[in-house]
Amino acid sequence: MHVVVLVKHVPEPTATWSFADDLTLDRAAVEGRLSELDEYAVEQAVRLVESGLDARVTYLTLGPAKAVEGLRKALSMGGDDGVHVVDPAVHGSDALATSLVLAKALQHIGFDLVLAGMASTDAEMSVVPAMLAERLGVPQVTFGGDLAVDAAAGTVTVHRDGDDATEEVVAALPAVVSLTDRTGQPRYPSFKAIMAGKKKPVQTLTLADLGVAPEQVGAAAAGVVVRSVSVRPPKQAGQVVVDDGTAAAVVADFLVARGFA
Template identity: 45%
Template sequence: MKVLVLVKYVPDAQFPRHFDANNRLERAESILSELDEYAVEAALQISESHGGDKVSPVTVLTVGPEGAAAAVKKSLQMGAASGVHVLDDAIAGSDALSTSRVLEAAVRRLQPDLVVTGMSSTDAETGVLPSMVAARLGWPQLTLASEVTLSEDAGTLSVRRDEDAVSLTLSSPLPAVLSVTDQANEPRYPNFKSILGARKKPVETISLAELGLSADLVGAAGSAVSLLEAGDAPARAAGRVIVDDGSAGVALVDFLADRKLL
């Protein structure tokens, strides 16, 4: 069984975010998306319970600029066996729709039995790519899983999805697309040995041409969404301070009533 994890290189949320001249997020301070670490951990646990690297190898795949190789590197340090980086200048500016085309083509090239993703990215936060990729592939999708179980014969995947009032148990045969939430596990922290070992693991870089895709299917040309304008969020205005001079309660009620919050 082959397991493929889709990971993303995103701006670090600890730093301010800015747009460049093309209205694209600057990625000077970027990391592996935190929510994708849960996907990598889920894939590693599945692999370890079904023979490890020799029987069920885990490959990580990212799509992005040269710096996105750092997301693959971190995943290899966590324990993935190999990485794939789809690198092509034409991909810049792709929306979720055109990105899903690239991911579909890459999945078909790599032919995994299971595709694993996080619940969302920490930059765009669309949460739609697992479903888009599954739809393009024509595979079952088990999304937003908080618990994952693969049958002993590695033929059936079962998950628990926790909703507001109920928990659902879903299952499907492989191949399938799985997305996991941040409640599914606790991602492991790379130790010194795994960091050194990651340097020897293979990483393949592939282009759009190698995936059989033309440039007009990605980037702005292949996107259904057009970004018209972007800029930094305005500074927050100072709030109102109500001093308790004996009438603070009335002032607070009036303040809330004016904003129709009562």
């Protein structure tokens, strides 16, 4: 069985983000890391193999040259190899273009099960797994709180927590599954594992390798146009209300002045 885990190299959440002249995030100027939510999918893939599933685990990413750092972090947690789709034409791509490239890459390398985090920690859209399943013509199982694979039956099972109940969802393989942060704490790789991850093979692919035309991706093909970007203003000191008998009226006036009442 071939398990492919989608991973993304995202800007460090605590870093100061800066934007380029074309209003896209200047990723070269911001330190990055493997998306924290993707680590849960990585962990589940490694656990499947540790539990006895006969599978090869491949990590797939799309991004600039620095995105290979996310692959190496995933490989240090376990797994066999990585695939990095890197091409200058993908700069500025939206979720639709991203799902197109990833779908082509998955068809290129082959897969039985695709795992992903519930969202990326930069965009937080949670839509790419569903778009991928549609493009690939396979079942999608989203927001799984756990993961089980029955290779003999050719099925994948997750439990999804809803507002009123926990659903058990079973899908036939091949399938695309996204997992939440309730699946189990990701492991912290040892120094030995980190060094081993640096030696595992990573294949590099371009759009030409996947048969994707440059005009299908990038900012020009995006369905959303960014008109302006501004830095979030620094926090200001709040108003302290002392309850001397007039606190309720002060709070009410505060809410009314800001359109909340």
